[in-house]
Amino acid sequence: MTNTPSExxxxxxLLAFIRERFLSGDPRGxxxxxxxxxxxxxxxxxNTATLIGYLREEFGAVVALEKVDAxxxxxxxxxxxxxxxxxxxxxx
Numbered sequence: 047m048t049n050t051p052s053e054x055x056x057x058x059x060l061l062a063f064i065r066e067r068f069l070s071g072d073p074r075g076x077x078x079x080x081x082x083x084x085x086x087x088x089x090x091x092x093n094t095a096t097l098i099g100y101l102r103e104e105f106g107a108v109v110a111l112e113k114v115d116a117x118x119x120x121x122x123x124x125x126x127x128x129x130x131x132x133x134x135x136x137x138x
Contacts, residue, residue: 050133056105057126063100064122068093079123084116094119105129 051059057079065072068088083089089097094114101107107129118128 051105053126053130056129057122059104060122060125063104064088064097067096067100077122079126080121083119083121089119097125101125101129105133107132 061077061079064083065077069077077088081088097119098109098114101109109128113128118124
């Protein structure tokens, strides 16, 4: 059985990665789970590709092409939900 991180742990790791990689550490502390990543310009095509690579390395998650959309990548909460749902499904 694999040691699957909780939603809170996944969210915290995603927030930390986005702060460090895309926001120069988020000095004003503005990034939250519900921050609109696309609207705020945090995720563009290059940053989204970088984030998908991070999801693969950090969580072993392969993001299906149909999941790479404005709904799934709206904010950290929606990305966390997608990751946790994928982890909960039995691989078959």
